[in-house]
Structures are given as C-alpha cells and as structure tokens.
Amino acid sequence: MISQAMREQVKSNSIIRAMFEEGKRLAAIHGAENVYDFSLGNPSVEPPNEVKKAILEIINEENSMAVHGYMNNSGFEDVRAAIADSLNRRFATHFTAENILMTVGAAGGLNVVFKTLLNPEDEVITFAPFFGEYRNYVRNHQGQLVVVSPNTADFQPNLEELKRKINMKTKAVLINSPNNPTGVVYSEETIMLLADILREKQKEYGSEIYLIADEPYRELAYDQVEVPYLTKYYENTIVGYSFSKSLSLPGERVGYLVIPNQATDFDNLISAANIANRILGFVNAPSLFQRVIAKCLDAQVDLESYNRNRELLYNGLVSFGYECIKPEGAFYLFIKTPLENDVEFCNLAKEKNILIVPGSAFSCPGYARIAYCVNYATIERALPGFKALIHEVKEQGSSNS
C-alpha cells in the first residue's frame, strides 16, 4: 500500500532496472570484460592521495567526539570558512563561512534549495537535455518543472524559448554546466545573456527569479576551457556543488551550497536553507568528510585519465560517422543516434554488448548519452562495436529506401 505517486515511480523505474539486469545478464554470458557499460556516471578514477592522507590525519589526531559529532546544521564553521577562502582565491569572489552551507551531496543541496524557495505550483525552468532527477527534486517540494526544448545546434541553452516560458510563477531557472548529458560548458556570453533576461523579467513581473547552478562537474573541464562563476554575473544566484566527481567520493555524499549576500532576502534564505537541511532529514553533511574535504580543497582527481578517454572515444566515433559535439567538460558524450528512434538504437547497441542511455531519458530524443568514466581499455574494445553499429544501421536505412 505505497502511495500513488511512488507506485508510478516503481513502474517507470523498473524499465531502467530491467536495463541494468540486462547488463548483468550479458556479463554472465559473455564475461564482464566483454560488456561495455557506458550507462552510469560513476567515477572511474581513484580519489587523489590527499583524501587518504586527510582521513588518517583526522582520525589519528583530532578529537573523535568533535569529528563524529553534531555541529550546526549548516556544517563546521572552519570547513565553511576554508571553502569560502578557496572560492575567493580561485574566482575573486568575497564569500565568508556565512555564505556556505554544507550538504549531503549536490542532490541534497538542490532539495534544500527547492524546499527553501518553492510554494506549491511555483515553476522551475530547466533546459533539455537535463538530468532526469531534476523532475523528482522539484516535485518533492510541490513545484512544477518547466522544460525549454533543446538547442541541438550546439547545446547552449535556448534563451529565446526561455524568455517565452518565464511568467509570474517562475521562481527559479536551473542550469547545469559542465552539462550532463552533453558535456557542453555554457559560455560567458550565454551566461551574460541569461542574466540580462532574468533581470529584465524580474523587473517585468516585480518578482525574484533565482538562478540555480548545479555544478558537480565544475572541476572536470578540458582544454583550459573556463567555466564562469555565476554569482559574478547575476545577484540572485545559488550554486550547488559536490565533491563526488572532483575527488571521486560519490558514495560519501558531501557538497555545499553557496548563497551570496547579494541574493534578495539573504538573511531569510540562509536561515531557511539551514532549517530545510535539518527538517528534510539530512540534518547535516557527513561530519568526517566535511573535515576531509577541507584538507583537500586544492586536490583533484587525475583529469588527464578522463581526457584520454574523451579523445579516444570522440575521435573514434567521429571517424565512424557519428555526429556529436566534442564535450568540453564532465565525462559524457552525447551522440545523435543514426536511427531517429533513440531507444531502438540503444537496444541495437545492447546486442553488441554496448550499454548507453537513450536521450529520451534526458528529454532529448534522437540522441544517446555515453558515459566515458570507464577504463581506457573498455573504450578501445568497444569501438569496433560502435563502428559496426553505425554501418549496419546505415545499410539497413539504404536497403529500406
């Protein structure tokens, strides 16, 4: 007798689960090394050495009651101050501990933000393609997710459509750069145009429209591409960050929110976010790992491993005739599927033991996401399958016409 809403979740979830089971079934038949699982965004690069060092130092030297105990729901004050300092050094911002709220990963942080901001039926606008969980996070707090259709030319956000979709009920615009699933980094030009639109619309409606930046992939940017720090472009910005990818700690659930003093209603925002963190049941970000990340703010995973994967996969796929934007960040590559039906294409890929996710799961049919956070050798072994796949699909297409 679960709730009606969860009954629907269980039903739709079981489709993804079936895919997952299929992967395990294939591995049992063909051997795990002959199944090429590009379906999950699970980091494949080890945490940097600094993490182990930090854990051992804290456990051997610090007081165990303080390390494992309750602190303010916003997190340890010294950890928040260290994060503020680090951001200030890197992005010429002016944050203090007061602007930082430690969260249970970025997912926890986004839920805190939506709990803080949303009245029932308030709208949050995001740009397709987007991480499917956004829909759940907004729904958890009785909001409505409004989706701007994808700009498949370059996967920068479709700002003209955004303008048309903003209305009285728009409480926030949610962006994710470097982007899951496209790997695209939103340019400074995009951000400035976006900020102008939001300022204009705030004036038009006499409302506050918060820009929420979900940034778990901030540190995974290649070719020295710059990822603009959004609080510098728009006052009502809230940044959500996670150490899951930058330090390969996805299981530890540690991240933070940045709420700048310039945001409208700052005092209430920061108090409400602190309370939301508590009453949603997070209570606080895990305490040991708050202390660990404070010692690892200048560390990061070996980006070159992901970069090598990116080059191998991108160059291989393009040489076979696949169309895709070269990703500038994150560890995803988003191909146009040679078959219009992306689900059908992903099923064909599965016959070659290649597991990839249909773009439909990101509200962008006709595409597929390849997560290249895998071993280099997995990509090498999978490439012939990708090549055969596009040839077969094209031959099938021409024999049909």
Place this chain on the structure above:
Amino acid sequence: MISQAMREQVKSNSIIRAMFEEGKRLAAIHGAENVYDFSLGNPSVEPPNEVKKAILEIINEENSMAVHGYMNNSGFEDVRAAIADSLNRRFATHFTAENILMTVGAAGGLNVVFKTLLNPEDEVITFAPFFGEYRNYVRNHQGQLVVVSPNTADFQPNLEELKRKINMKTKAVLINSPNNPTGVVYSEETIMLLADILREKQKEYGSEIYLIADEPYRELAYDQVEVPYLTKYYENTIVGYSFSKSLSLPGERVGYLVIPNQATDFDNLISAANIANRILGFVNAPSLFQRVIAKCLDAQVDLESYNRNRELLYNGLVSFGYECIKPEGAFYLFIKTPLENDVEFCNLAKEKNILIVPGSAFSCPGYARIAYCVNYATIERALPGFKALIHEVKEQGSSNS
C-alpha cells in the same frame, strides 16, 4: 522570497535559536563551566575504540574506489547482510540483506518511509510527548500528524485515545521507544495491546496501517530492561534505526530501515523505499560509514557513563521534591515542572544558568526535558541550582496563596 511555509519555520525557529544564543551569552559572562546545558541530545560519551580501528582498517586495506563509490541506493549488500545477521542473532528474527535499507540516519529513514507511504492528507498518529521533528517529517510528504494526548501516569501510550483517532485516512502509527523525551520504554504488554488494536482497525477499515518504530535509542536501555523487537508482534512494522547514539556518531548520518517480508505489499515497499532514498536527494547512506558500522555491530558506547548520570540526576531531583518517572532508556529525564507554565519554569532555570527544554516543545506542557548526555561533573555542579529552583518556586507559590 523564501516560501510561505519556510517563512513560518524561520519565525518559530528563531525562538529556539534565541535560547541557544542565550546559552552562549551566559557562557561568555559566567564561564562555560558554570553554564549547565541540558538542552541537546548530543552524545557525551566517546565512540567505542572499534570505530577508529574499523576506519583505519578500511582505509588502509580496502579499495578506495569501492569504499567511496556509489553502490545500490539501498546500500552495500554485504553491510546489509551483516546487519540482518546481527538482528537475527539478537532478536531471533529472519531477515536477509533484502529487508535492510541503509539510510542517512534515522531522520533520513523516516523521511524515506513517509515518502514511500503517504498520499496527500494521509494521517500519521503519534503519542505525546514526541520529538518535534516528526511534525516536519510528515508535513514534508503532505501528510497530517495526528497527536494522541500524553498519559502522564506512566507515559506508556494512551491506547484508548489511539483507538478513537484511527480512521480511514490513518496510514501509520509512529512510536519511539526508548522514548525521547521521557526515557520510558514501551512494555511488551503495551506493544501487544497496540498490535491488537492495529489488526482490528485494519480489519474494520479494510486498510493497511503501518507501525513505524523510530529506534535511535534502542541500545541505550538500563537495568537490563528489554526493548521488544516490534516486527515479532505486528506484521506491518517498519523499524528505523540509527548508529548516532549506539556508537556516538551523530554527525556521520548512518542508520537503516528494516522492512520485513511479512509487511503487506512488501515488493513495492522495498522498491519504493529504494527509489525514495534516491529521489529525496539522500542517494545512499555515506559509504565509508556503512562499511565502518558493519565492523562495529557488536560494539557500543560505554552505557555505564550514561547510567551514572541517570542515577545521580534522578536521585538528586527526586530528593529535592521533583516529580518524574525514572527513565529506563535513552538519555533524557522528563520532570513535571513545579510551575504549571513550563516555559516560565525553564526561563527561571535559565537564571540559574540551567538550560532545559519546555515540555511544550514535545506537545506536553507542564513538563520539561533534561538531556543528561553531559559530563558527570556538570550534573554535580547543577544540582544545587535545581534544588534552589524548586524551593523558590514553592515559596513563591505559598506566598501567593
């Protein structure tokens, strides 16, 4: 421009916050050692040695990608199996890994349960006095908390009133034993009567009524008192547990839910709870500490420290003329305030640098909660203040009459 609901939370929260600030103000004036803070349920006993040993073993010996990485949203399979085995050994139950879902503490677990079960306006019944956060947890998921008034004779639940309050919309009954704030342990007789009522009412309404047992204090029981394991008394039981108190790890946010096979709609319950854990933004219980607690299932904090505090405080207060039930569990003592107005009494206590929480905060006015998870010396030094307080209040009372 925070939401209306959070605006109200910020307003009411600031009263508690003002009390907290008052404590800090008093400490600054009188010295921290002369302020007796009994307001918080923050463990005062160190984690057992096994915790440190387990952390070092895991960090030095296990694969860092596995230790800090994603796992199934329900938690590591081997950890869940170890918990099931431990419960089976201790309580003669028959659980497997499938019955266990690792959560971000008990607070996270309760939110997962309510997300899983509640349709809008569904009712959850609980017994006053109760932990105030229950109201928030139920509200997070659009449910209604229905409160059964306190049975101040012995603080066992008022089952006659429960019967009258169960109706078609009752989805769950939430109990907490050992209890916060009374320290009372619900007897086996109580549990059997409660189970009978729930079975009868399920039949009467043709509905499922889940019994949710919030058990963060299970291991803190004194004088060999037995805390009945509820799944053995009622099929539709869900148990929420936390290691915050048993291992003094409140900051680490690690606990679990037990969902027995006998529960109606088991397959959907377990699938939905797994999904709820993900979509609420918890994603999974922190990974390192899942592995740590699996190595510490036979360990616990030094209970005798809390027991000594209990004896000292209880005997002292009773000798001064305070009325209270001797707590059998947890680390709280719930006194009848010598003034009918509990808020006023707690304000008088503050003038003696004694910080305690009015029973009103637990929906039980006329009482106050004293959290004795403090240093033994703090209790010793505070007792004269408690003595003076009751004498002054009684003198004032007789001079008024």
